Amino acid sequence: MMLSTAVKNQSRLLTRVSQFGVLAALVLLIIFGALRYTGFMSEYNFSTFLRYNSMFGLVSLGMCFVILTGGIDLSVGSVVALASVVAALLSPYGALTAVLGAMAAGALIGLINGLIITRLNIQPFITTLATLLGARGLALLLANNQGGVGVDPNNAAFTWLGQGNLLHLPVPGVMMIVAFVAGSVLLSLTPFGRHALAVGGGEDASKLMGLPVNRIKVTVYVLSGALAGLAGLILASQLGAGQPTEGVGWELSAIAGVVVGGTLLTGGTGSVWSTLVGAMLLGLIFNILNFENGKGVISLSPYWQSVIRGAFLLLVVLLQTRLGRRSDRS
Amino acid sequence: QTLPKLAAKSTYRVGFAQTESNNPWRLAQTKSMQDEAKRLGYQLVYTDAAGSTAKQVADVRSMIAQKVDVIFLSPREDKPLAPVVKEARNAGIPVILLDRNIDPALAKAGTDYVTFIGSDFIKEGQRVADWLIKNNKGKMNIIELEGTTGSSPANDRKKGFDDAIKKAGGFKILASQSGDFARDKGRQVAETLLQAHPDANVIYAHNDEMAIGAVSALEAAGKKPGVDVLVLSIDGGKEAVKMVVDGKMNYVVECNPRFGPEAFKTLQGYAKGTKYPAKIINQDRDYTPQTAAAGLSSAY
Amino acid sequence: MTFSPVSASPPLLEMQGLQKSFAGVKALDNASLTVGAAEVHALIGQNGAGKSTLIKVLTGAYQRDAGTVTFAGQPVAFGSPLAAQRGGIATIYQEVNLVPLRTVAENIFLGREPRRYGLLQRPVMNREAERLLGELGLTVDVTQPLSSYSTAIQQMVALARAVSINARLVIMDEPTSSLNEREVETLFGVIRGLKARGVSVIFVSHRLDELYAVCDRITVMRDGRTVYAGDLKDISRLELVEQMLGRQLRSETRQTGFVRSGAGGQVLLQASGVTHGARLRNAAVEVRTGEVVGLAGLLGSGRSELARVIFGADQPDAGEMRLAGQPVQLRSPSDAIAAGLGFCSEDRKAEGIIPELSVRENLTLALLPRLARAGVVDPHRQAQVVADFIARLGIKTSGPDQPIRELSGGNQQKVLLARWLAMQPKLLILDEPTRGIDVGAKAEIQQLIGQLAQEGLGVLMISSELEELIEGCHQVTVLRDGQTVARLEGEGLNEPQILHAMAQGSAQDTVHP
Amino acid sequence: MSGQLVPATSVRGQNGWQDLLADLKQVRASLLILAALLIFNALLTPNFLSVQTLNVNLTQVATIIIVAMGMTLVIATGGVDLSVGSLMAISGVLAPLIFLNAGLPGGVGVALAFVVPVLVTAGFGLLNGVFITRLRLQPIVATLVLYIAGRGIAQVITNGQLQSFDNPAFGYIGLGRPLGIPFQVLLMLVIVAITYWLVKRTVFGRFVLAVGGNETAARLAGVPTARVKLLVYSFSGLLAGVAGLIVIAINRSSDANQVGQNMELDAIAAVAVGGTLLSGGRAQVLGTVCGALIIQLIRYTLLAKGVPDAAALVVKAAIIVAAVALQQRRRRE
Ligand SMILES: Nc1ncnc2c1ncn2[C@@H]1O[C@H](COP(=O)(O)OP(=O)(O)OP(=O)(O)O)[C@@H](O)[C@H]1O
Numbered sequence A: 001m002m003l004s005t006a007v008k009n010q011s012r013l014l015t016r017v018s019q020f021g022v023l024a025a026l027v028l029l030i031i032f033g034a035l036r037y038t039g040f041m042s043e044y045n046f047s048t049f050l051r052y053n054s055m056f057g058l059v060s061l062g063m064c065f066v067i068l069t070g071g072i073d074l075s076v077g078s079v080v081a082l083a084s085v086v087a088a089l090l091s092p093y094g095a096l097t098a099v100l101g102a103m104a105a106g107a108l109i110g111l112i113n114g115l116i117i118t119r120l121n122i123q124p125f126i127t128t129l130a131t132l133l134g135a136r137g138l139a140l141l142l143a144n145n146q147g148g149v150g151v152d153p154n155n156a157a158f159t160w161l162g163q164g165n166l167l168h169l170p171v172p173g174v175m176m177i178v179a180f181v182a183g184s185v186l187l188s189l190t191p192f193g194r195h196a197l198a199v200g201g202g203e204d205a206s207k208l209m210g211l212p213v214n215r216i217k218v219t220v221y222v223l224s225g226a227l228a229g230l231a232g233l234i235l236a237s238q239l240g241a242g243q244p245t246e247g248v249g250w251e252l253s254a255i256a257g258v259v260v261g262g263t264l265l266t267g268g269t270g271s272v273w274s275t276l277v278g279a280m281l282l283g284l285i286f287n288i289l290n291f292e293n294g295k296g297v298i299s300l301s302p303y304w305q306s307v308i309r310g311a312f313l314l315l316v317v318l319l320q321t322r323l324g325r326r327s328d329r330s
Numbered sequence B: 001q002t003l004p005k006l007a008a009k010s011t012y013r014v015g016f017a018q019t020e021s022n023n024p025w026r027l028a029q030t031k032s033m034q035d036e037a038k039r040l041g042y043q044l045v046y047t048d049a050a051g052s053t054a055k056q057v058a059d060v061r062s063m064i065a066q067k068v069d070v071i072f073l074s075p076r077e078d079k080p081l082a083p084v085v086k087e088a089r090n091a092g093i094p095v096i097l098l099d100r101n102i103d104p105a106l107a108k109a110g111t112d113y114v115t116f117i118g119s120d121f122i123k124e125g126q127r128v129a130d131w132l133i134k135n136n137k138g139k140m141n142i143i144e145l146e147g148t149t150g151s152s153p154a155n156d157r158k159k160g161f162d163d164a165i166k167k168a169g170g171f172k173i174l175a176s177q178s179g180d181f182a183r184d185k186g187r188q189v190a191e192t193l194l195q196a197h198p199d200a201n202v203i204y205a206h207n208d209e210m211a212i213g214a215v216s217a218l219e220a221a222g223k224k225p226g227v228d229v230l231v232l233s234i235d236g237g238k239e240a241v242k243m244v245v246d247g248k249m250n251y252v253v254e255c256n257p258r259f260g261p262e263a264f265k266t267l268q269g270y271a272k273g274t275k276y277p278a279k280i281i282n283q284d285r286d287y288t289p290q291t292a293a294a295g296l297s298s299a300y
Numbered sequence C: 001m002t003f004s005p006v007s008a009s010p011p012l013l014e015m016q017g018l019q020k021s022f023a024g025v026k027a028l029d030n031a032s033l034t035v036g037a038a039e040v041h042a043l044i045g046q047n048g049a050g051k052s053t054l055i056k057v058l059t060g061a062y063q064r065d066a067g068t069v070t071f072a073g074q075p076v077a078f079g080s081p082l083a084a085q086r087g088g089i090a091t092i093y094q095e096v097n098l099v100p101l102r103t104v105a106e107n108i109f110l111g112r113e114p115r116r117y118g119l120l121q122r123p124v125m126n127r128e129a130e131r132l133l134g135e136l137g138l139t140v141d142v143t144q145p146l147s148s149y150s151t152a153i154q155q156m157v158a159l160a161r162a163v164s165i166n167a168r169l170v171i172m173d174e175p176t177s178s179l180n181e182r183e184v185e186t187l188f189g190v191i192r193g194l195k196a197r198g199v200s201v202i203f204v205s206h207r208l209d210e211l212y213a214v215c216d217r218i219t220v221m222r223d224g225r226t227v228y229a230g231d232l233k234d235i236s237r238l239e240l241v242e243q244m245l246g247r248q249l250r251s252e253t254r255q256t257g258f259v260r261s262g263a264g265g266q267v268l269l270q271a272s273g274v275t276h277g278a279r280l281r282n283a284a285v286e287v288r289t290g291e292v293v294g295l296a297g298l299l300g301s302g303r304s305e306l307a308r309v310i311f312g313a314d315q316p317d318a319g320e321m322r323l324a325g326q327p328v329q330l331r332s333p334s335d336a337i338a339a340g341l342g343f344c345s346e347d348r349k350a351e352g353i354i355p356e357l358s359v360r361e362n363l364t365l366a367l368l369p370r371l372a373r374a375g376v377v378d379p380h381r382q383a384q385v386v387a388d389f390i391a392r393l394g395i396k397t398s399g400p401d402q403p404i405r406e407l408s409g410g411n412q413q414k415v416l417l418a419r420w421l422a423m424q425p426k427l428l429i430l431d432e433p434t435r436g437i438d439v440g441a442k443a444e445i446q447q448l449i450g451q452l453a454q455e456g457l458g459v460l461m462i463s464s465e466l467e468e469l470i471e472g473c474h475q476v477t478v479l480r481d482g483q484t485v486a487r488l489e490g491e492g493l494n495e496p497q498i499l500h501a502m503a504q505g506s507a508q509d510t511v512h513p
Numbered sequence D: 001m002s003g004q005l006v007p008a009t010s011v012r013g014q015n016g017w018q019d020l021l022a023d024l025k026q027v028r029a030s031l032l033i034l035a036a037l038l039i040f041n042a043l044l045t046p047n048f049l050s051v052q053t054l055n056v057n058l059t060q061v062a063t064i065i066i067v068a069m070g071m072t073l074v075i076a077t078g079g080v081d082l083s084v085g086s087l088m089a090i091s092g093v094l095a096p097l098i099f100l101n102a103g104l105p106g107g108v109g110v111a112l113a114f115v116v117p118v119l120v121t122a123g124f125g126l127l128n129g130v131f132i133t134r135l136r137l138q139p140i141v142a143t144l145v146l147y148i149a150g151r152g153i154a155q156v157i158t159n160g161q162l163q164s165f166d167n168p169a170f171g172y173i174g175l176g177r178p179l180g181i182p183f184q185v186l187l188m189l190v191i192v193a194i195t196y197w198l199v200k201r202t203v204f205g206r207f208v209l210a211v212g213g214n215e216t217a218a219r220l221a222g223v224p225t226a227r228v229k230l231l232v233y234s235f236s237g238l239l240a241g242v243a244g245l246i247v248i249a250i251n252r253s254s255d256a257n258q259v260g261q262n263m264e265l266d267a268i269a270a271v272a273v274g275g276t277l278l279s280g281g282r283a284q285v286l287g288t289v290c291g292a293l294i295i296q297l298i299r300y301t302l303l304a305k306g307v308p309d310a311a312a313l314v315v316k317a318a319i320i321v322a323a324v325a326l327q328q329r330r331r332r333e
């Protein structure tokens, strides 16, 4: 009845392979870019890439936790916008205030999500669909219907958060990496992470086994909101303005990133690191398409770009599930 | 720091960072740029930010990384693009702004970028208001169809119109709601507002698309567009100008998207060392029932 | 009604006058339960009597409508299973309630993981899990997901979890329904050990033998009420069953109700050399019309897998199958159904019922295409079939419109049986058809199977109860490690022979040509 | 065994009207909200009680309801279809290409313009189904692919250009008024009736619910689960195609960038507000109709009352949550 050791090792290996499949795809794409495009491997492009994609990384991380518990958070894009406005409005009162304010605004929407889901028993998809609208409305209200809310230009610390460098790395990139390290510790080394996975794997069972299911769920939505808030802060700092209309469709990018990372939307399994890889992979495809266009060999209209992005998503997800399934079987 | 020089060459690799391509106006602008580049034999490196300022920043940066010769930028917003404009200058790439400007407090023409070519959105709103004031038939009740909430043309066209109207006095804006610059949404909003405010006799739309939607809405409600209710719009595309000719619309201010020739002429001039003012304002026409027929063939 | 008081020492648990209704259905109606210290207490009753509900009310999974609960001398009202667990009550719920995607070790320690500085101590946890399972006679890789193991192993994991919680009361709601006899013995050992440590146990089971083997006292429930409580040694099986059913019986109902008739007619199903992954290697089985063939084997011996392959639910890697002499390839269950097969799977919850749908829709699900003309269902015929089977099988339901999830486990099983009987199949495959079904219903179902066979139906029945196999089958095929190792019939069909084949009989010397 | 029959009177599901009433009872929470909105508007919104208001609202909601019918079935199987908006754009782009094609005689062109785009989107729906059943992608991911790529395809076909036209024969689907009733409203009613009938009366309808309720069990009971899903997603694609035709007919123009924008959110919200759980196994067709009407009326009310867009979003969010919460409270009772 026990699996033989050889079989066991083989299955472990295959699980690894499936996890590293996306990583391999990422590395291959980078090599492809490096060989094909001049300026692709420049430090400038690297830091540009990180500055922009760190926001997607952070949102995907939050989304990953939510999806692990079997939920979904469609509100993140609007939360990014809301938090960026809050950060801009608070920027005259110091960088720290702005950071805390942005994250608190995100966490607050997350809390509302969590409470509606657990107390009113409304499904996450619908709840966060509603807050997607609501948070956008709030962002526009706070921004007084203007397209951008100017940041205090004299607050250098605030500007540094989005535009500065730390140890030659863009600060947003550093924030993202720190967040992912913390997220990884949280998921695999703390009981909370295990409990979140358990809730995703079987909510009723978790309840009967005595886990505080509601508290866990509320926590992951708060976490997702706070991380989206952090992304909003980066956005405001980087663009020098709060952006109430930004973030449209980010939730779908985040979901795609998580899925490409091999996490099941049904919850119960998943990995923080492959989410990072998944999110970066999707970002890279944009970068590569820009460079390809610049090369001028084949000039793609933006319309073709979305067709290609759709096809690419399909391809990666397929590869991912194929590899994953093969490892399951043995 | 000063503007980088541009060597005079027979061909250039030119970046064009478009904001979005979800409306006919933008499409016409892009096409004009592409056509002109092709005519001159230049290579156009084209990006589309799909309505996201953050993506547009990343797009411009990728152009910088690719070391294009010049960047044409249609900034989605006035503040966020300022840092990348400076980054381009520092990387030795001159930037020419199209159709929307950058906050002068953050970046200056002549030092940070070459110049701005475009129209004045506030002025456009004002021109519509001026026509209405001039053609005032007494007791004008206005429905305003706004553009996408938060976008700068929507805000400016509203500001220009509303301020002028308020100053003139005797006009009433019954309702002002967003129709998202889109025909279908504009139609639906107009249908609803006309139903709630049957006494409306003017519809001012921030662009042609919504105005055309409003004409459909008026017809569906059994009213005669252009007669029972005046329809005013901005942009001046062929379809709208045709409606002025047909009497379904009454006044359209042009906001010409054909930037190509002017933009590339400026590029070549800059390479030759010509000095440009901070703003090159397009000479936009307008179409009244009297002038529309004549202008129809040249409308974009 | 008053019941004989417990021994001198104060009771550990006392539940009085409990009420609980679901959407107007009274699940508990003045139920009571008293459990003494260091006592193994049996809780029995027919399907739907309210046993599981009583337990869930106690542990806070449901909130009671009325009644008092005293535990260890204190009045309590646990707000959640966690509170009950903290209060000293460990529970194995009826449907295995673990998290399949998490590892075995995590399932055992979920909610009380060993930690240091707030961080998980995974090695400690895994070691502890291995030790706990070892004590139950089980060596498995505890770092694998629970879902990679059989129901029986999952049941043992649940047991390990319950035992390892330092509880004063351990509740086991039908823990034995998916265990074989050896494992049941292990379980009894555990229960006795708990008792020796002064822990009380509430034990729910439909198997009377088991009750008499380990329990001290007994509480009988009927229709949400407690109808009897007392020492087990004071009550005979006959009286017990009478209490459960609420009526006088002439003699003790026989454990099985099979009517065995003469051997069957032509060969109906012939499967040979069936191979599927590592679980089935060269399995063979043959069923004739009018014959009940039993499929015996230890847990994980491949019985369910063989059934699934025959039914087309899984595709075999190799093997031949003939129906009425014709070679067939069944690519899907619908193929199998079209060929006249029916299959009642062992996992009712995951593979049987459609919880949200009504009894009516569940019962006629497979039959629907036949009840329809041009794709449109004939409601009259449908209603007729449903009414007919509710009456025939004595399904306890408030009406055909009741969602099946509201039925008790046993009644759900009856609906599923009816789903297949309504199809009038040629061959019916039943995987543990009487698991978790009360004595009365069990005998009825067994009788029904016997009768159907007499009318010409071929039946392939998987069961872990030897008695059921011996009394009810014309022939028993024994599987071991995915291989057919014996085919027993007539004189050869007896307990020692089956056990011998299950445990060690070699393929070479016992398989019949 | 004595096959005793229960007297026929206790057997439900005989009388269609009783059935309908029972269904309406199930969605009475949505009906109540709808009634409240109507009363509120009747009292406080000027000119609300008029035929034209009814026309405006029904024509505006028709496309949402049509798409939401497909969405109801998709959600009943436990899935979701994010691609509907993009599919609307595809059908909207194809139709004018066909009837504006000079090579086709007028009548044929218009006839084909009704049929071909709808078949194409049904085909794309089928493709969604294939992704889900054959490639075993989760519905959100599978339909996300066409959500992204579908609009791109529509834009590529026209190179993003808007197509304007004036074709009364084709325009009938959006502008025709037989007996004074807008044609698209009649079409919507027919589609609602068909969907309702599918769910209530046909084997297919039961199979849809069975697949959503417990797919493994359904498969073991002989339900052709893959085929059921393929059909459901094709149906959803087909209806999205129809909705796309209506939108372009009303506007006398087709804009690949705009047709069907955010339709998936409106349709899903309508289904949820109508009381269908997103986890599958249920389908409240009439509830979805109510849900769509509620959302439409909210939009109308907020616009008519001049509530600014930003505030309107917040109000809309709150009402969706409240409606779904009410709906679920009812169910639990
Ligand atoms: N969640 C629920 N909703 C509605 N009715 C329920 C629910 N749970 C139980 N019931 C009803 O309560 C009654 C008692 O069910 P319970 O599960 O306690 O029976 P049981 O004695 O454990 O039966 P079995 O031996 O079949 O497991 C049954 O009639 C059942 O239909």
Ligand SMILES: Nc1ncnc2c1ncn2[C@@H]1O[C@H](COP(=O)(O)OP(=O)(O)OP(=O)(O)O)[C@@H](O)[C@H]1O
Pocket: A001, A002, A003, C147, C148, C149, C150, C151, C152, C278, C279, C297, C298, C299, C300, C301, C302, C303, C304, C305, C306, C346
């Ligand atoms: N070698 C194995 N490794 C992991 N899991 C196994 C192995 N063998 C069997 N199993 C698990 O045990 C389950 C039961 O096996 P199977 O159905 O073939 O035997 P069975 O005799 O019917 O056992 P049961 O009494 O549990 O139904 C399988 O579905 C599978 O999940």
Ligand SMILES: [Mg+2]
Pocket: C051, C052, C053, C094, C173, C409
């Ligand atoms: Mg029970």
Ligand SMILES: [Mg+2]
Pocket: C303, C304, C305, C346, C431, C462
């Ligand atoms: Mg089995």
